[in-house]
Amino acid sequence: MAIHYETQGRTALIRIDNPPVNGLGHSTREGIVSGLRSALDDSGIDAIVLTGGNGFFSAGADITEFGTPKSGAAPTLNEVIAALDAAGKPVVAAIEGTCLGGGLELALGAHYRVATAASKLGLPEVNLGLVPGAGGTQRLPRALGFATAVDMITSGAPRTARVLAAIDGQRLLDRVVDTDAVAAAIDFAAEIAATRPLPRVRDLIAAGDPAAAAPQRAALVARSRGFLAPIAAFDLAATAVTTAFDEGLAAERAIFTGLVAGEQSAALRHAFFAERAARKIPGIGPDVRPRPVAKVGVLGAGTMGGGIAMNFLNVGIPVTILETVPEALDRGLGVIRRNYQIQVDKGKLAPEVLEQRMALLTPTLDYADLADSDLVIEAVFEDMDVKRTVFTKLDEVVKPGAILASNTSTLDVNAIAAVTSRPEDVVGLHFFSPANVMKLLEIVRGDRTADDVLVTAMTLGTRIGKTGVVAGVCDGFIGNRMLYNYRAAGFALLRAGATPAEIDSAIEGFGFAMGPFRVADLAGNDIGWAIRKRRYAEDPDAPREEIADSLCELGRYGQKTAAGWYDYDGRTPKPSPVVADLLAAYWDKHGTKPQTFDPDEIVQRLVLALTDEGARILEEGFAQRASDLDVVYLAGYGFPRHRGGPMWYADRVGLPTVVAALRRFHEGEEYEPAPLLVRLAETGGSFD
Structure with a gap:
């Protein structure tokens, strides 16, 4: 009743x-x-x-x-x-x-x-x-x-x-x-x-x-x-x-x-239900209970580690945070306190709550102090050798039954787990920067990750206010793997004669807060360069992103160097004569006549690149459902929520239209849209 x-x-x-x-x-x-x-x-x-x-x-x-x-x-x-x-x-x-x-x-x-x-x-x-x-x-x-x-x-x-x-x-x-x-x-x-x-x-x-x-x-x-x-x-x-x-x-x-x-409300209702669906993990029944997590350890007190720690402090979970040298530890603690003080100054946090949260934080330089943690999350340098060294040490000191998590954004979680004696306790917990603000949490399921570890990660993510999405182990998982294709579409537009400002303006008009080149400058162009160099080493025949690599060779890493795809006065981007010369030299070298692209075409090239890669991830089994891909992009990558996400958007455009557009964008290349995308287009199917 x-x-x-x-x-x-x-x-x-x-x-x-x-x-x-x-x-x-x-x-x-x-x-x-x-x-x-x-x-x-x-x-x-x-x-x-x-x-x-x-x-x-x-x-x-x-x-x-x-x-x-x-x-x-x-x-x-x-x-x-x-x-x-x-x-x-x-x-x-x-x-x-x-x-x-x-x-x-x-x-x-x-x-x-x-x-x-x-x-x-x-x-x-x-x-x-x-x-x-x-x-x-x-x-x-x-x-x-x-x-x-x-x-x-x-x-x-x-x-x-x-x-x-x-x-x-x-x-x-x-x-x-x-x-x-x-x-x-x-x-x-x-x-x-x-x-x-x-x-x-x-x-x-x-x-x-x-x-x-x-x-x-x-x-x-x-x-x-x-x-x-x-x-x-x-x-x-x-x-x-x-x-x-x-x-x-x-x-x-x-x-x-x-x-x-209207379309906007339909998209937003889709997002609402998609986020709830993402919490459900196929094949794991309600009888699988989460492990208790009463104490958390965090390795690394830098920007990412400090932000991760704040999530747990905010809900009353004690955190032990480890660094290798006192100076880095002190600097990290200072940043955490300053972040809380900003909230106090804005009237969003009571001063006594700041002190209560800081009192839950235990700094250390000794791995042994992590021994009684129920969950340990490493947030160290994105290098496989460094990760393996860290997990070997954690395996030695952390109590049996504790969950060992990596915050890696691209590296192989199975390879990290393999250095431990308990790969079933290892999971990827990919937080997004700033970790104390961004909602998305990619929960990366290794080949041997235990079901109760996965349930614990999802439950804990909800407790700390994150939107959790389960991903499989592949290069970049869901979000960054799709982002690589999105950026590649942006670089292709550059090669064809567009400018960073034209591309950013078009996608921002679509509803993104920032276009791909402004985002790259904010995050640091050196980060993408490091990933590309790793891929070049793994596959010497892989195509080079000549323009982006040349930009980094000039030391133009973005806002942190006051020069990237744009010049910066503070955080305000301005068109750069250096980048204009760089592009002109590239176009001249390759005989490219700069084009003027319609903003709608720029949007389609970028967004449908996400859809294309998302379909491959889905077919390869690295995502549970198409709506999870939408959730990743809505919660973590600034995709306009009222557009529903890249998979939802493609359904609205019409998959036959999407396939035809992708083929046109890649005309003259050895390319075919994702097989799943083609099958759905040919059979009248959809991602929804």
Whole structure:
């Protein structure tokens, strides 16, 4: 049963019970209206309390119903809220835990709201390419004022009841309590049972001046990079200040309906479900339990090692961090403290929490201090001999049953595991820089990695806020292997006469935060050069990236040398005369006449290169599902989320079109698109 109805004295209690998150599916909506009707028809009931349970008031709409008849079946959420709004007896929403999206819209339809201080309230619909569709853009500005409401609606970020209650003039929350919002709401309901007329959020006047927020809107447009929902949400919130409620509600519904049928929302819903699917590891049942991880060791206190350590400190897991020399250790500890201090200075972290986290960190120069760790992660120099030396030592000192993880981004995890006496305990945990910020965690499954080690890695990744994706052992795993093909497409454009600025501008127009050459300058061109030199050594016949190699031979490693594909004044890229001369010399040497490429063609060449390599990875068994490849690029490589990822995007373009385009891009070369891609195109299949 989705709803429980009971009476306590002269108050009716309607409790939503639709686990796991009390989603507002059709049966739940029916149950709320039925409970409301029972309470209104009962002369022995003076007031009504609406609540949830198990940590959720409601997390909003059941998005699995989108596009199905249930989504629009009566009563719709708007009809449920209208029924609350029009009730002749006071309705009090008792909020405990999570109250998001349609859940908050439902609460806004009640006459009063009581919440526990730690409850989280928000309208995250923009994360699915939508705007609130049941009055959220019209009621929240009336309850909180335009400035606060528009920030919440356009960012999708929730706030606690404690924070919201402190806003001057807020009319969202009537009472905030430390515990038991239901008991407090029942007491409150008895106090206001005779109040008439009943207050309605829709009747309030929204405070604020949308015109004064024009710079904020302009910044949002720039930041959104073609993402429609945040701008639409901003404009709808503005109508709450300037327009009658019913007119604003009709506008909201029209925008919501258009967005929910659009490509961006479809892509974002795909991403939502893809991230959840990525947590499931085929062939490993629910009976396989994770190993306990109460203490973590990290080798290397540099940028990567320090960032990795912070992830565990943030969730209260003690970390022992090892370096080889005191100076490097002290420098690494200083960086970790500075990173936390920046959060304190911005008001995002309490000073005492900084000290609590630093107290969990134990520095050492002695491998023996890692002996009792449950998980040890090495973040040392990306060199196979160095990795083997480290793992040989770890095998000697770390307790049996501990997990030994490598943060390698390209190297063979099986070869690393082979130097230990326990390859079943070895796994790749590829964090992305900066490791304390980036969401992606590639979990690299070696040939002998134990199932419970894999489950532990996935579970722990979720605990520290990462998006985990399982990859097999191949050069570059999923992300960097696909990136190599993406960069190769960029280099091919350079050879054909395009410039770095033209290429970057096109892909940034598509929605990437930075193009491939700006990214290379940020990461360091010497890193890619080192990988290419390793590949040249392994395969002397491999084609050379002559332009990129020449750039590095000039010492132009990127931002760290103030010169790369661009010249730099601070972090601002400027076209480089040196690079222009380098390209001109190459084109002259090879008889190339520089071309002007249409931005759409540049985008297709780069994005479909990702799709092509992704199809090869999938067919070779190094990824579990096509959507995992999308998750990797959405979470770790800046692929615009509202485009769904490279495999989803290719499906939308049409796989026959993709195959034809790839063949055209490689005309005159010994090349054929990935066999899986060709088969799907020929049989009418798709990656989705």
